[in-house]
Amino acid sequence: MHDDGHVLEFRLPDLGEGLTDAELLSWSVDVGDTVELNQTIAEVETAKAVVALPSPFSGQVVELLARPGDTVPVGAPLIRVRTGRAAPPAAETPGPGENGRTSVLVGYGPEDEGISRRRRPTPTAEPIAAAENPPPVRAEPMTARAAATPAARKLAKELGIDLWYVAGSGPGGAVTVEDVRGAVPVSQPRTLATRADETTAPVPPTVTDQHAGLIRPAAREERTPISGIRKRTAAAMVASARTIPQASAFVAVDFTASMELLDHLRSTASFAGLTLTPLSLVAKAVIAAIAEFPGINTAWDEANQEIITRHYVNLGIAVATERGLLVPNLKEAQSLSLRDLCREIGWLAETARAGSATPVDLRGGTFTITNVGVFGVDTGVPLVNPGEAAILCLGSIRKRPWIFRDELAVRWVTTLGVSFDHRMVDGELGARFLAAVAGLLEDPLTLLSRS
Structure with a gap:
């Protein structure tokens, strides 16, 4: 905020780590309007989410400094308001906190505030x-x-x-x-x-x-103008294809035992009211396989020429929305039970589609699952998200002829694919990880015994 007598200037605040600008979607006020403290004055769209901007002071709108459709850099002026009082002392202006980061004026607080899981209501x-x-x-x-x-x-x-x-x-x-x-x-x-x-x-x-x-x-x-999430997603995928040497592997999986287990669990009291899907079980298998092969849960640090191995899993779930593809992630997913995964995946998907996923929900992922099977597609070759080492693709689950116990039978079958950054993950590690996920889904009781 800039002091100009009794006219205060509100600048676009830090909307989340790594976000340098936002697109102004709409104004909720006009020149001459009276605004109250914390009243919504505008909506902006970042690469992560649509964010409503509250007014940090009350008074009369003097000037709007951006138009809907403009891309506004963080720190650029947005609006001037005549408050009828002297500007607050410099000490009242938000500044760096104890950790050295600038205080987040809008949205969701510093990143570490979003790590602990919230108890979320069922939509x-x-x-x-x-x-x-x-x-x-x-x-x-x-x-x-x-x-x-x-x-x-x-x-x-x-x-x-x-x-x-x-x-x-x-x-x-x-x-x-x-x-x-x-x-x-x-x-x-x-x-x-x-x-x-x-x-x-x-x-x-x-x-x-x-x-x-x-x-x-x-x-x-x-x-259709390319902006917001679609623009950032396009840039990220171009960067992925250009900078990450990627390889892929695939395996067909007999999913019959997993389907039978899901049918049984849906009838139990523990899963009453929850939508238990194959994706939840696949997520559980991926987390268990990551524990066995932690090299798949890594990141490449180009500046320091180091490989960062994460001993925690922020599991990204790709969600198709009206605004483009979003990948919210479950923080500390390695600590979640199958029931927790079922509830949290459903909640994240609902909030992402509704446009209310927060920047905290959308950043910090370490491994991603994309489910193309919901569109009737058997398999795909997904691109690795920058900052991660691998992504797993779940294909459609169909009844197909299958050799079971040396006899031809009709079984539930799916195809799993994994794409990985070959700088960190070689072919052996990628194949062993994928085989481990497949084995857990073919014998899911073994998977549940690890919980």
Whole structure:
């Protein structure tokens, strides 16, 4: 914050270790508005998550210093607010803590605060009902991106509601979930001619949106700006392909005993209310195999020319979301039981898809599992995440002909693949690790006996 008399300047704070900038999604306030302490003033998107920015002081908005869509570096000015009081002494301004890191103003605190596991509530689905008094509908579309909460954006996309025509009742006019639920279809189309700077452009043909009753321009092509998570993911994958010498190995696994065990456990009281999936059992097998082959759980330190071996497992689970691929990870996964893994994997996937995964959830992974089987794919060759040594791919689990006890039988079969950084993991280590995971899944009672 910068002192300019009674006008204070709020700069983009440190949103997490390694994050140097963020994209401004929307403002929840405008020039002339009065803001309260900790009121949400804007939403930004980083490579990790969508973050709501609270105001660090109260007063009247004097100037907005960035526009929606801008990429703002950490420390760059965002907004100026007239407080009507003198600026706080320098001692009140957040500064480096005892560990030398700058205090995190927004979000989730220093990294070590997120290491201890939280007791997370089980997500519940809430029925969508029309509001008794629906909010007013804008007669004209906004000239800038509609301010809305992440949950409201997600729900609007699911229902086919155009946020340009929904009046917001949240802080600064932001659209909330309740506003979306109470929105009604509108007949006025939003065409290219709606904008003042495009009044001479021809109006394209229109098509009816069957979900929301809206009329939208038809288009032969669509261009989507690359930003936020997709932009960072692309950069990370390019870096992975260019800088990591990768190799892969595959093995077909008789998954029948694991499927039978899962069926049995689902009927027990211990797993009541939990969604027990093959992924949970695979995660347990991976953790057990890492304990046997710790060389697979390493990192390459280029600056010091060292290999870092981790004696803990932050297990990443790749999750496909509307915003792109996210890889939240389970901190200290080696200490989790199968029941804990089942609950935590479900919770992380739900929060990632809802856009509420925190930077702490998304950084610090040591080994990743990606599950392409949910898309009906038998196998794949995943790229190793920078900062890790290997990634395991779980393919679809299908009934197939299989030689079992010297006879042809129909068994549940899947394919496991592992990609690894050949600087740290040679072919023998990669193959032995993969064989160990396969063996545990073919005889899962042996796996549970290790818990």
